[in-house]
Amino acid sequence: MEIVVCIKQVPDTTEVKIDPVTNTLIRQGVPSIVNPFDKNAVEAALQLKEKHGGKVTVISMGPPQAKDALKECLAMGADAAVLISDRAFGGADTLATSYALAAAIRKLGKVDIIFCGKQAIDGDxxxxxxETAEHLGIAQVTYVSKMDVDSDTAKVEREHEEGYEIIEVKLPVLVSVIKSAEYEPRFPSVRGTMKANRAEIPVWTAADVQADEEKIGLKGSPTKVSKIFSPPRRTQGVVIQKDSAQDSVVELLQKLREAKIV
Known part of the structure; x- marks a missing residue:
C-alpha cells in the first residue's frame, strides 16, 4: 500500500507576529513546528502501514528549513520524504499550493491513500x-477520526456537528484527519531520530514536478490578503467584592447602569 502524508511547517502560534505593512506573518526568528493536525495524519498513516504493510512518504511544500519538519516525521517512522521548494512557489494561496502538491504526488506514481491534517494552524x-483531491480527481473525506482499509475500500469514521457517520469509499482517496485519541502522535524513537538526521531529503522544483508556471505561486493564486491584524488585547474587568452576595449584586447593577448597559 502506497501512502502519502502532506505536512506543513508552521510558526509556533504562541510566537506569531504580523508585519503591519506587508500583512504577512513574520517568520524570521520565530520557532517553527510541524503543524499539529499533520502529526495526527502521520500517526494515522503509520498505524495503517503497521496493520496492512506498505510505504509512507511525507511531502511538504516550503523553504529549505522545512526539511526539519520532514525529518521529524521520518523519526516518527515514515519511510521517505520529499520537499517541494522553489522560489516560483512563493506567495501561493491554497489553490496554488494544492496544485503544486498534486503535481508532486503524481510524480511519486501510484498512491492509494493521501493523508492531510484537518487544517494548518497558521492559515486555518x-x-x-x-483542493488537492480535486486536482487529482480522486475521492475525499474530511474530519476523519478513524479509518481502516479492506482490499480496495476504505471504511472511514467522520466527525460532524451532531456526532459521527461511517463512510465507505473506494481507493484511491484523500482523507483529512482531526485530533483524536485514536491518532495521538507517537514520540520519535532515538534510533528513528538518528536515522532521520542522516537522511538525504530530495528537493523537487517546479520543473521537476512539471508544474504550469501560470498555476503556481502568485500567478496561480486568485486570492490575495488585503489586511491581517492581531485583535486588541482585552482590558482587565472590574472585580466586585462585598461582604454579602446582595451587596455585590447592588454594586454590579450600579456599575451596569453607569455604563448604560441596563
Whole structure:
C-alpha cells in the first residue's frame, strides 16, 4: 500500500507576529513546528502501514528549513520524504499550493491513500486537502477520526456537528484527519531520530514536478490578503467584592447602569 502524508511547517502560534505593512506573518526568528493536525495524519498513516504493510512518504511544500519538519516525521517512522521548494512557489494561496502538491504526488506514481491534517494552524483555511483531491480527481473525506482499509475500500469514521457517520469509499482517496485519541502522535524513537538526521531529503522544483508556471505561486493564486491584524488585547474587568452576595449584586447593577448597559 502506497501512502502519502502532506505536512506543513508552521510558526509556533504562541510566537506569531504580523508585519503591519506587508500583512504577512513574520517568520524570521520565530520557532517553527510541524503543524499539529499533520502529526495526527502521520500517526494515522503509520498505524495503517503497521496493520496492512506498505510505504509512507511525507511531502511538504516550503523553504529549505522545512526539511526539519520532514525529518521529524521520518523519526516518527515514515519511510521517505520529499520537499517541494522553489522560489516560483512563493506567495501561493491554497489553490496554488494544492496544485503544486498534486503535481508532486503524481510524480511519486501510484498512491492509494493521501493523508492531510484537518487544517494548518497558521492559515486555518482547511482547504488544501480538498483542493488537492480535486486536482487529482480522486475521492475525499474530511474530519476523519478513524479509518481502516479492506482490499480496495476504505471504511472511514467522520466527525460532524451532531456526532459521527461511517463512510465507505473506494481507493484511491484523500482523507483529512482531526485530533483524536485514536491518532495521538507517537514520540520519535532515538534510533528513528538518528536515522532521520542522516537522511538525504530530495528537493523537487517546479520543473521537476512539471508544474504550469501560470498555476503556481502568485500567478496561480486568485486570492490575495488585503489586511491581517492581531485583535486588541482585552482590558482587565472590574472585580466586585462585598461582604454579602446582595451587596455585590447592588454594586454590579450600579456599575451596569453607569455604563448604560441596563
Amino acid at each position: 483555511t482547511g482547504q488544501v486537502g480538498s
